[in-house]
Amino acid sequence: MPQFAANLSMLFTEVPFMERFEQARLAGFTGVEYLFPYEWPAAELQQALRTNSLTQVLFNLPPGDWGGGERGIACLPDRVEEFREGVLQAIEYARALECTRVNCLAGLKPADLDEDLAWQTLVENVRWAAKQLEAEGITLCLEAINSRVDMPGFFLDTSARVMRLLEEVDMDNVRLQYDLYHMQIMEGDLLRTVECLLPWIGHIQFADNPGRHEPGTGEINFSNVFRELDNLGYNGWLSAEYRPATTTAESLGWFQLTS
Numbered sequence: 001m002p003q004f005a006a007n008l009s010m011l012f013t014e015v016p017f018m019e020r021f022e023q024a025r026l027a028g029f030t031g032v033e034y035l036f037p038y039e040w041p042a043a044e045l046q047q048a049l050r051t052n053s054l055t056q057v058l059f060n061l062p063p064g065d066w067g068g069g070e071r072g073i074a075c076l077p078d079r080v081e082e083f084r085e086g087v088l089q090a091i092e093y094a095r096a097l098e099c100t101r102v103n104c105l106a107g108l109k110p111a112d113l114d115e116d117l118a119w120q121t122l123v124e125n126v127r128w129a130a131k132q133l134e135a136e137g138i139t140l141c142l143e144a145i146n147s148r149v150d151m152p153g154f155f156l157d158t159s160a161r162v163m164r165l166l167e168e169v170d171m172d173n174v175r176l177q178y179d180l181y182h183m184q185i186m187e188g189d190l191l192r193t194v195e196c197l198l199p200w201i202g203h204i205q206f207a208d209n210p211g212r213h214e215p216g217t218g219e220i221n222f223s224n225v226f227r228e229l230d231n232l233g234y235n236g237w238l239s240a241e242y243r244p245a246t247t248t249a250e251s252l253g254w255f256q257l258t259s
């Protein structure tokens with residue numbers, strides 16, 4: 001059975017961020033991820049991981065002005081220098097947190113930015129980042145995010161687009177981050193897609209749809225999905241990246257589907 005991680009940006013938000021590590025451990029998680037580590041000293045995060053025997057599974061590269069609505073800068077030609085600085089900052093944190101996987105958010109493509117220029121920028125940025133990360137033994141994930149509900153304009157919005165990118169970049173430490181919630185919205189056909197793309201999948205996240213709440217609140221058959229991932233031999237992390245419909249404690253019934 002794959003290992004389960006808690007996304008601390010969405011789960012356990014009933015308590016302050018630094019207290020969520022302990023809550024994750026008490027709930028039975030062995031790994032954690034969250035959007036960004038950069039506002040906390042690495043040593044503090046490291047301590048929280050150690051105290052709770054948790055693995056830092058993933059975090060994102062710096063995304064640009066998140067509060068101002070940016071969702072990554074990797075496809076933006078006028079932000080290459082900032083992108084590279086962000087990669088170096090992420091490496092510092094990944095080293096301290098012993099994290100072997102980071103996610104690169106491609107960004108929202110401005111309507112007036114030429115598609116080919118955005119694509120070329122993304123390819124070159126990903127290749128540059130992957131080379132820096134390779135030396136550290138870190139995998140660079142690229143997540144396809146739905147552009148229908150949550151992020152209109154997100155540049156990588158299907159698994160096919162991420163796969164095209166992986167082919168062009170052609171580096172062993174670049175992988176697809178497959179988020180079952182986003183892909184249910186954009187593509188459906190979840191299990192067949194995972195089966196086809198399994199060798200290129202570096203990380204999986206989940207939430208039910210619609211609503212992005214816990215398994216059992218929507219249309220995805222999670223007992224089949226978890227069982228099939230196991231049958232397919234997926235031995236990576238499965239991260240719970242959902243907004244609890246009520247409280248986090250009440251949302252965790254899906255754990256029973258995994259035993």
Ligand SMILES: O=C(O)[C@@H](O)C(=O)CO
Pocket residue numbers: 035060103105143145179182205241
């Ligand atoms: O699915 C998501 O939204 C996340 O994985 C993320 O990192 C960016 O929002």
Ligand SMILES: [Mg+2]
Pocket residue numbers: 143179205241
């Ligand atoms: Mg996700």
